[in-house]
Amino acid sequence: MIWEVFRQEKPGEYHTHCGNVHAPDADMAKLFAEVQHGRRKPTNSLWVVPQREVGEVDAEEATFGGSTDKSYRWAMTYNRVDESFAEEVADSQREQETADREREEVTSGGSA
Amino acid sequence: MSAIDHLSGPADLEEDERQAVETLLYRLADDEFVLAERYTEWQVRSPTLESDLALSNIAQDELGHARLWYDLLEDFGYEEADLIWERDPADFRHATLVELPFEGGDWADAIVRSYLYDEAEHLRLEALEESSYPRIVDRVGKVQAEERYHREHATNWLERLAETDEGRARLQTALDRVFPHALTLFEAVDPDVERRIDEYGIRTRSLEDMGEQWLETVVPFLESLGLEVPLSSDRTVTAEDLPSHVGRDGSHTDDWFDLHDDFTHTYRELGRDSADRIMPDPDDQ
Numbered sequence: 041m042i043w044e045v046f047r048q049e050k051p052g053e054y055h056t057h058c059g060n061v062h063a064p065d066a067d068m069a070k071l072f073a074e075v076q077h078g079r080r081k082p083t084n085s086l087w088v089v090p091q092r093e094v095g096e097v098d099a100e101e102a103t104f105g106g107s108t109d110k111s112y113r114w115a116m117t118y119n120r121v122d123e124s125f126a127e128e129v130a131d132s133q134r135e136q137e138t139a140d141r142e143r144e145e146v147t148s149g150g151s152a
Numbered sequence: 153m154s155a156i157d158h159l160s161g162p163a164d165l166e167e168d169e170r171q172a173v174e175t176l177l178y179r180l181a182d183d184e185f186v187l188a189e190r191y192t193e194w195q196v197r198s199p200t201l202e203s204d205l206a207l208s209n210i211a212q213d214e215l216g217h218a219r220l221w222y223d224l225l226e227d228f229g230y231e232e233a234d235l236i237w238e239r240d241p242a243d244f245r246h247a248t249l250v251e252l253p254f255e256g257g258d259w260a261d262a263i264v265r266s267y268l269y270d271e272a273e274h275l276r277l278e279a280l281e282e283s284s285y286p287r288i289v290d291r292v293g294k295v296q297a298e299e300r301y302h303r304e305h306a307t308n309w310l311e312r313l314a315e316t317d318e319g320r321a322r323l324q325t326a327l328d329r330v331f332p333h334a335l336t337l338f339e340a341v342d343p344d345v346e347r348r349i350d351e352y353g354i355r356t357r358s359l360e361d362m363g364e365q366w367l368e369t370v371v372p373f374l375e376s377l378g379l380e381v382p383l384s385s386d387r388t389v390t391a392e393d394l395p396s397h398v399g400r401d402g403s404h405t406d407d408w409f410d411l412h413d414d415f416t417h418t419y420r421e422l423g424r425d426s427a428d429r430i431m432p433d434p435d436d437q
Contacts, residue, residue: 063202068308071301072206074301075206075209075301076205
């Protein structure tokens with residue numbers, strides 16, 4: 041049986057998928073994961089999840105983000121604002137721009 | 153806390169005290185080192201990738217512990233070559249449990265052995281938590297932190313192997329073979345020195361006492377798994393229960409001399425007279 045393993049480096053951070061282990065049950069899976077995924081990198085916590093319990097929806101069945109133009113979701117209307125007046129706005133804008141760019145790359149990459 | 157009469161540092165010990173400290177350290181270090189050597193034989197041979205990594209990791213832990221204890225022997229002027237590579241194999245003080253080869257591919261042997269060893273290790277580390285020798289006390293916690301995994305690993309495996317008739321039969325065969333050797337974990341290197349180790353408070357529990365406690369732990373657990381412990385019915389250890397070689401006193405099985413020959417082979421072949429240090433001294437870490 042395969043168990044997916046998620047590692048959290050520091051308290052408060054997300055658990056990030058880092059691989060899997062083969063084990064007959066949850067206890068052994070945790071024991072193996074501890075060594076296999078927690079011994080060489082800084083680890084605060086591991087989640088060990090039976091692979092068959094992981095729900096998946098992928099790009100074949102779903103249109104992530106929809107197929108019509110919804111660019112109003114991205115707070116780009118602040119583009120012409122002088123960002124120096126508020127760090128927070130500037131950060132947010134950069135974040136949105138990055139996300140938008142990445143989204144475009146994924147979309148165009150997928151259809152090419 | 154009892155008023156412990158603390159021993160001095162390594163440079164200021166009386167001869168008797170020094171012999172007692174050294175003897176205790178050899179018991180600890182040699183057990184860990186030789187067991188790690190044997191565990192390493194499972195590398196790339198364990199039943200699954202996961203069990204391979206787990207046991208290899210345990211072997212690395214044991215080597216780390218051996219290093220901590222050998223390093224305390226270096227306080228007395230020994231070098232690594234004296235302690236390991238050039239030491240007469242008949243001077244090693246480990247229990248014969250750790251030197252036995254594994255029966256070809258018998259994972260049950262590795263698990264049974266590990267269980268018997270780690271339960272004993274747990275007790276003897278507890279008996280060092282308040283040792284009168286501060287250099288030992290400083291390092292016990294570090295070792296204990298890694299031992300939890302070892303016991304959990306062995307116990308979990310035992311429980312699972314015991315679930316089927318075939319698994320249980322394999323465990324029983326391994327138990328019959330290694331149990332007498334596990335008893336040697338509590339045997340004396342030299343009864344007088346062992347008495348002094350207790351008297352000086354270097355160890356806060358005698359071998360006899362720990363041996364009894366160990367039996368009270370492992371016998372009921374093994375029986376609960378449907379195994380029969382090869383020991384006289386009243387659970388007392390007599391000379392008859394012990395194997396003909398007990399290790400601690402310098403008497404070893406032939407397998408030990410072969411193993412020693414193996415792991416010192418490269419050192420001899422390269423004509424070395426000292427060992428390179430690739431890691432910082434534990435005191436500087």
